Amino acid sequence: MIHEIQVKSALHYHKRAFATHWDLNCYRGCGHHCVYCFAQYSHKYLEFKDFFDDIWVKTNIAQVLEKDFSKKNWCGACVNVCGVTDGYQPIEQKFQLMPSIIQCFIKHRNPLAITTKSHLVVRDLPLLTQLNKVAYVVLRMSISTTDENLREKLEPYASRIQDRFEALKLFAAAGIDTGILLMPIIPYINDSFENLENIFREAKSCDVKEIAVDILHLRGHMRQNFLSYVQKLFPQHINRVRSLYRESYADKIYSKALYQKIAGLRSKYNFNTSLPNTTHMARCPKQLELFSHPINFL
Numbered sequence: 001m002i003h004e005i006q007v008k009s010a011l012h013y014h015k016r017a018f019a020t021h022w023d024l025n026c027y028r029g030c031g032h033h034c035v036y037c038f039a040q041y042s043h044k045y046l047e048f049k050d051f052f053d054d055i056w057v058k059t060n061i062a063q064v065l066e067k068d069f070s071k072k073n074w075c076g077a078c079v080n081v082c083g084v085t086d087g088y089q090p091i092e093q094k095f096q097l098m099p100s101i102i103q104c105f106i107k108h109r110n111p112l113a114i115t116t117k118s119h120l121v122v123r124d125l126p127l128l129t130q131l132n133k134v135a136y137v138v139l140r141m142s143i144s145t146t147d148e149n150l151r152e153k154l155e156p157y158a159s160r161i162q163d164r165f166e167a168l169k170l171f172a173a174a175g176i177d178t179g180i181l182l183m184p185i186i187p188y189i190n191d192s193f194e195n196l197e198n199i200f201r202e203a204k205s206c207d208v209k210e211i212a213v214d215i216l217h218l219r220g221h222m223r224q225n226f227l228s229y230v231q232k233l234f235p236q237h238i239n240r241v242r243s244l245y246r247e248s249y250a251d252k253i254y255s256k257a258l259y260q261k262i263a264g265l266r267s268k269y270n271f272n273t274s275l276p277n278t279t280h281m282a283r284c285p286k287q288l289e290l291f292s293h294p295i296n297f298l
């Protein structure tokens with residue numbers, strides 16, 4: 001079911017930063033249906049029937065953002081779109097919230113980080129290229145497998161993997177920084193050396209600047225729900241996954257070995273680079289006139 005709602009604020013501050021301290025979520029709920037979705041638990045306090053099928057559309061988000069950005073005390077921090085949903089999920093084709101949001105970033109020369117699993121972001125490449133001339137822009141594409149059959153099981157309504165790589169290529173060609181979120185790595189399911197190496201190799205060919213990696217965590221409600229998915233979709237792995245997750249985090253010996261593999265791949269594909277730190281990044285119109293791209297104010 002779709003609910004159109006009006007909101008009072010667009011920007012949300014998180015003490016603990018994941019790339020930025022500020023989030024904008026133009027939807028609640030997400031139609032990508034990822035079986036490992038952590039975000040659905042952040043909405044438990046709302047009247048959600050189903051995080052994946054009950055989508056709330058914040059129809060006035062661009063107007064509210066304009067007000068937030070116009071406040072004298074707005075610090076001009078880099079904003080991540082989105083943290084607990086995906087701004088380019090399927091419903092965005094109909095509601096088209098993102099173009100007006102990006103126009104607001106352009107007007108205020110505000111740095112923007114986009115996190116998505118969707119090729120639809122390419123629709124807004126002309127606007128994002130415009131923003132990239134006056135403020136920092138980064139696209140982080142979430143990719144955890146190159147196997148389409150596996151992708152269909154894990155992220156049934158997100159874009160095909162090759163389409164995500166194509167989006168990364170187009171953004172890099174337009175001069176916009178790109179990164180890959182290789183997460184979650186799920187033991188025995190997408191952790192093969194072959195899969196990890198495929199992602200590193202493709203990333204290199206798309207001129208991606210950074211690959212961030214994280215193993216699956218099974219905190220709180222997520223534990224039982226995710227283990228039920230494993231039981232249903234990958235019954236051959238359930239016992240081994242269970243034995244690795246006696247607690248919320250994967251077994252330490254397993255994690256150490258995995259990160260050693262990743263370190264080897266980083267070195268082989270020369271991925272010891274990282275994107276500019278967006279946690280403390282802010283706009284500064286005067287400086288931006290002098291240096292068109294990118295500036296990191298600590």
Ligand code: SF4
Nearest residue numbers: 030032033034037085
């Ligand atoms: S794209 Fe993100 S928010 Fe949407 S279902 Fe997948 S993990 Fe959840």
